[in-house]
Amino acid sequence: MTIETEKVDFKKTEKKFYYPKKVEAIMVPEMTYLTVSGAGEPAGETFQKAIASLYPVAYTISMSYKKEDCKIPNFYRFVVPPLEGLWTSKTVPKKGEPLKKEDFVWKIMLRMPEFVTEEVVEWAKEEAERKKKQDFSHVKYEKIEDGFCVQALHKGSFDEEAHTFAQMEEFAAAEGLQLIHKTYHHREIYLSDFRKTAPEKLKTVLRQYARTKEEDKR
Known part of the structure; x- marks a missing residue:
């Protein structure tokens, strides 16, 4: 199977999800992801292994057009999108106290095109396991819908995200959002x-x- 079309880059075709120019409200539809869930600090071994396990599966799918014996229905070439993560914590710090990174709970992920199904992901995991000689069973196929959100672009260290979150809270309050x-x-x-x-x-x-x-009063 030979596909010569230009790769689809979601960062270019769906810029509103990746390049907010200001703090803004946005509706985010359901999207397809490869995910790995875990807990612990981002610098920890568990988190780093989670990231490393996503990419072999993602690239197996993105490069599948080069395999003559692999024909994924509705396939098109695509650029593997940026890494993403959902975050929360087992504990809530008191005001003014820093978050305990060892208490973080996360789901790290890579977005996939809509043609990627659970069957495609299972095939890609088997292919990646065969080539890399490692276990990818913890990589999951998920469809996730963020829905109505407030988003902003944070520039700088992760440790300084509180400043941007404060701006998002101010925006939400001004717009009558919770x-x-x-x-x-x-x-x-x-x-x-x-x-x-x-x-x-x-x-x-x-x-x-x-x-x-x-809505919050209902």
């Missing part, structure tokens, strides 16, 4: 490779769930 906690507190989309980029130069989309204050 920020809410679902299973997770917020989503992060990593536009920069935090393994290679200086902390002060990082760019991260922050997204929190929201609803109108009228």
Whole structure:
């Protein structure tokens, strides 16, 4: 199977989800993801292994057109999107206290095109296991809908995200919105490779769930 079309890059075709120019409200539809869930600090071994396990599966799918014996229905070439993560914590710190990173609970993920099904993911995991000689059973296929949210672009260190969250809270209050906690507190989309980029130069989309204050009273 030979596909010569230009790769679809969601960062270009759906810029509103990746490049907010200001703090804004947005409706985020259901999307398809490869996910790995876990807990612990981002610098920990568990988190790093989770990231490393996503990419072999994602690239197996994205490069499948080169395999003559693999024909994924409705396949099109695509750029593997940025890493994303849903975050919450086992504990809530008192005002003014820092978060305990060892208490973080996360679901790290890579978005996939809509043609990717659970069957495709299972095939890709088997292929990746055969090539890499490692276990990918913890990589899951999920469809996730963020729904109505407030989002903003955070520039700088992850440790300084509180400043951007404060701006998002101010925006929500001014717009008559209520920020809410679902299973997770917020989503992060990593536009920069935090393994290679200086902390002060990082760019991260922050997204929190929201609803109108009228809905909150119901």
